Amino acid sequence: MDSGKVNDVGILAMDIYFPPTCVQQEALEAHDGASKGKYTIGLGQECMAFCTEVEDVISMSLTVVTSLLEKYQIDPKQIGRLEVGSETVIDKSKSIKTWIMQIFEESGNTDVEGVDSTNACYGGTAALFNCVNWVESSSWDGRYGLVVCTDSAVYAEGPARPTGGAAAIAMLIGPNAPISFESKFRGTHMTHVYDFYKPNLASEYPVVDGKLSQTCYLMALDSCYKRFCSKFEKFEGKQFSISDADYFVFHSPYNKLVQKSFARLYFNDYLRNSSVVEKDAREKLEQFSNLTGDESYQSRELEKVSQQVSKPLYDVKVQPSTLLPKQIGNMYTASIYAAFASVIHNKYSTLMGQRIVMFSYGSGLSSTMFSFKLQDGQHPFNISNIASVLNVSEKLEKRHVISPENFVETLKLMEHRYGAKGFETSKDTSLLSPGTFYLVNVDSMYRRYYAKKDTEEEATSAKSLSCKNSSLANGH
Amino acid sequence: MDSGKVNDVGILAMDIYFPPTCVQQEALEAHDGASKGKYTIGLGQECMAFCTEVEDVISMSLTVVTSLLEKYQIDPKQIGRLEVGSETVIDKSKSIKTWIMQIFEESGNTDVEGVDSTNACYGGTAALFNCVNWVESSSWDGRYGLVVCTDSAVYAEGPARPTGGAAAIAMLIGPNAPISFESKFRGTHMTHVYDFYKPNLASEYPVVDGKLSQTCYLMALDSCYKRFCSKFEKFEGKQFSISDADYFVFHSPYNKLVQKSFARLYFNDYLRNSSVVEKDAREKLEQFSNLTGDESYQSRELEKVSQQVSKPLYDVKVQPSTLLPKQIGNMYTASIYAAFASVIHNKYSTLMGQRIVMFSYGSGLSSTMFSFKLQDGQHPFNISNIASVLNVSEKLEKRHVISPENFVETLKLMEHRYGAKGFETSKDTSLLSPGTFYLVNVDSMYRRYYAKKDTEEEATSAKSLSCKNSSLANGH
Incomplete structure (x- = not known):
């Protein structure tokens, strides 16, 4: 073991890709005949990205990995491990x-664990934990790890449909x-x-049981927080409270659950007699102090009061993470890292020395x-460069708003395409930025072929990549 | 990082479970109207295990994990990480x-990464690499890792059907x-x-392209061997050859490919001028020394000659690993570890200080x-105890040979059951040993319920486990 040789293992660089096609939650509400505010206030969502027939989790991965390597000027040979979630x-x-x-x-590197x-x-x-552990292990060969989170969240017609989304995130380790x-x-x-x-x-x-899932989420949050606090106290010799972290980043299926989650941590701190909960709040929460665990998950009143008293802290410690999850929707594995990217986007100049709890x-x-500790890095691996590569504002601004009717039609088409073979896509890349990979066709053996939207020259090179694979797949 | 505190990270304990139901390859050959020896000599297989309707990859995992914890007397609380392949x-x-x-x-331990x-x-x-890296990482909490490999390999009617199999293996890390x-x-x-x-x-x-898959396997083998040798030479300062390992254990889709693989390593050593290839063999292989890589993968003559000249070494260094893969068939993720378990079963008393290449x-x-290095351990974590827990001979002897007709019928039933909901199994556990978990039913929401075959008392406790989950799933 190369003991003690590595320090501060973590994320050196990030990039995010999400489809340029999205539907407004307010328009979807109206289209679905839902009551006004059901999606925008009830779920707390603003917009939802989705893949059209030319994009999927593979094309998004190819796009974001290519982009990260280019923007941070990483030679593909320098990657020794690549993991996907x-x-x-x-x-x-x-x-x-x-x-x-x-x-x-393409670069001759097939030695990638x-x-x-x-x-x-x-x-x-x-995947992230695995990559970090690899760098700290005796089998590490000195190269970078790369983690890709890629998902397309789609739901059948019904109450869960507005909780979809799509994105891919790449992180260099x-x-x-x-x-x-x-x-x-770490609390698991x-x-x-x-x-x-x-x-x-x-x-x-x-198949989703929304109510059960929310309760499971909050129970898991309580349990993880308890363990996280106990480990913090063991190693730091003092009690942990929400005042010990600058930001809290939650997996975000929809924003309302994130609001409830932070309120839940606040209620935990109240029960633990933490000084972060001030007198006024303590008085308001007292009525709930004798609830059993189960009762506390079901109490609407507790939910309301705890959100209300924790609101000022939510605005400071959580709100900066909510931009992308609200604008894109649930990105499954990418959601929490998109929320984290939102903090970097919003606060990059003030993050040095700060702690972020995930x-x-x-x-x-x-x-x-x-938890993460943020510190100065060396270009290109520093926070402000990461913020500039993420380029969140421009990516959001360049999106195309699609009508709910069009969105529903796309999902219908995709239902037929899921698991299908022997079809060509429209190859319509008019809404995609140059450098974006897209699905061209799936042949009669289910083999998938992708190309890259780009200048004439680069497009040819991408084509030859997909031809090479085609010949490999048929050649033996 | 707890630098330098951990040494010799690896496998402390193992157990294997495979279904007690199997079909003889010789009988299957006759049933399928295949030419005599097509499965037994052409594929090199003897017998194939398969899951009946009461077993699946989940039940096999529950069985093997429970068995490992009991037999090595491990408190479930001592497990800090559990990974499945x-x-x-x-x-x-x-x-x-x-x-x-x-x-x-059940034991109150939900803190398991x-x-x-x-x-x-x-x-x-x-999964194994991930668990080992975790133990060597700064996030390790001092507890054990547990790796489970579980698969059921089934194929549509046709030439690939005799290459099925099923098993689950658990390894304590x-x-x-x-x-x-x-x-x-390590060569990847x-x-x-x-x-x-x-x-x-x-x-x-x-979907399987048998010919392509075999070529890919051998190309990957060449590439990994080259990298493995180059790392060995870098760290040990001398050339590696097959004489530097006591056993070679290969992933075994069917035994014939394992024979070809070892011959391929031997041919590699010949091309590298290794002294392990003696004069006589060198003369026979000389005619192939100018083949291109592609030609060498396609040459039946090279295949034949290299297998022939490497046969004496195959018998010593590979044959001891072939017992379970030949008797059970392809177990996908579990295959290579079942082959490794076969070496332990066959050679446990002579393995100290030896190197096994995987x-x-x-x-x-x-x-x-x-590669693994084998050494003395402390009871219960020593090689002879592992051999005794694996209990390979008895497990093989206790199997029930099922007719090809019955096997084909079972696969037909399972085709309908795959992805289905709302059914009960036969609950026929007559062929299962006490302690084996089995599938009881899948409800209308696709939720799966398992029970454990055992004494009256233990069976009740298993039932209450499945009831608890049922109530959790319905309760919120």
Whole structure:
């Protein structure tokens, strides 16, 4: 073991890609005949990104990885591990990672460890932990790790449909990172539940029990927070409270649950007699202090009061993380890292020395609370450069708003395309930016071919990549 | 980082479970109207295990994990990480790991990191690497890791059907292990190919191009061996050849490919001018020394001659690993570890100080060559105890041979059951040993309920476990 050689292992660089096509929640509300404010206030969502027929989790991964390597000028040969977190299954055996390998094979690098990690929205966090552990392990070969979170969240018609979304995030992993793990403070909670799952293999849509899933999420949050606090106290010798972190970033299926979650942490701090809860708030929460755990998850009154008293802290410590999840929707594995990217986008100039607590949740269920310490890095691996590569404002501004009718039609088409073979897509790339990968066709053997939208010259090179694979697949 | 505190991280303990139901390859040959010896000599297989309607990858995992914890007297609270490798998808979002959590929840332990790793037959190796890296990382909390490889390999009627199999293997991970990783010697090769994949989401059967998959396997083997040798030479300062390892263990889709693989390593050593290839063999191989890589993969003559000249070494260094893969068939993620278990079973008294080289392959494709060093351990974590827990002979002897007609009928039933809901199984546990978990029913919401075959008292306790979950799933 190369003991002690690596320090501050964490995230060196990030990039995000989301489809340029989106539907406004307010318009969707009206289209669905839902009561006004049901999606925008009830769920707390503003807009929802979705893949049209030319994009999927593989194309988004190819796009974001290519972009990250280019923007931070990383030679593909410098990547020694690549892990993908996803719950969007296009193939049940072949990992998404192997499709991304096309980028590395081009440069002659096939020596890249890692595969896909799966458990609902938690897979990206599992992939991230795996990459960090690799860098700290005796098998590390000195190269970078790369984590990709990629998902397309779509739901059958009904109350869950507005909680969709789509995005891919890439994160470069290595030592001396500006975003490093405080790896001793980690609280994990995993159990067997059926809150959200995908047992209907022929359908892209999940089976979801919304109410159960919300309760499971909050129970997991409580359990992880308890463990996180106890580890903090063990190693730091003092009690942890929400005042010890500058930001809290939650997995965000929809914003309303994030509001409830922070209120729940605040209520936990109240129960733990933390001084962060002031006299006024303490008086208002006292009436709930004798509720059993189960009662407390069901109490609407507690939910309301705790959100109200924690609101000022929410605005400071949580609101900066909500931009992308509100604008894009649930991105499953990418959601929590899109929320984290929102903090970087909003606060990049003031993050040095700060602590960010993350809560990752995947139904089924897996959950972990962990924390990052932010520090100065060296260009290109510093916070302000990461903010500039993420380029959140421009990416949001360049989107195209699609009508609810068009959105519903697209989902209908995709229902037929899911698991299908022998078709060509429209190849309509008019809404895509140059550099975006798109699906061209799926042949009679289910093999998928992608191309890259770009200048004439680059388009030819992308074509030849897909031809090479075609010839490999047929050649033997 | 707890630098330098952990040494010899690896496998402390193992157990294997495979269904007690199997079909003889000789009988299947006759039933299928195949030419005599096509399965037994052409594929090199003897027998094939398969799950009846009461078993699946979840029940096998529950069985093998429970058995390992009991036999090595491990308190479930001592497990801090549990990772599953599998390519048998029962749910596309909820990990198999979460079903196994039932065992740990019973003891109050929900603080267990890790999810499922996916890429064809390679997922178990990914899970193993992840667990080992965790023990060597700064986030390790001092507890054990546990890796489960579980798969049921079934194929549509046709030439691939006799290459099925089923098993689950559990491996306990920690420091000071009798089976430790030589983590610096690792050769990985990953690329994008369509040799075997599962794009038809509604079917349990894969799409497989047998010829391409074999070529991909051998190309990956060459590439990994080259990298493994180069790392060995870098760290040990001398050339590696097959004489530097006592045993070679290959992922075994069918035994014939294992024979070809060892011959291929031998041919590599010949091309590298290794002294392990004696004069006589060198003369016979000389005619192939100018073949291009592609030609060499296609040359039947090279295949024949290299197998012939390497046969004496195959008998010593490979044959001891072939017992379980020949008797059970392809167990996907579990295959390579079942082959490794066969070496322990056959050679446990002579393994101290020996090196075992492993080649893990998963279509799509991912592959790694790595090595174990075996040493004395402390009871219960020593090689002879592992051999006694594995109890291979008795498990093989206690199996029930099922007729090909019955086997085909079972597969037909399972085709209808795959992805289905709202059914009860026969609950016929007459062929299962006490302690085996089995599937009882799948309800109208696709929720799966398992019970454990045992004494009256234990059976009641298992029932209450499944009731508890049922009430949790319905209660909110």
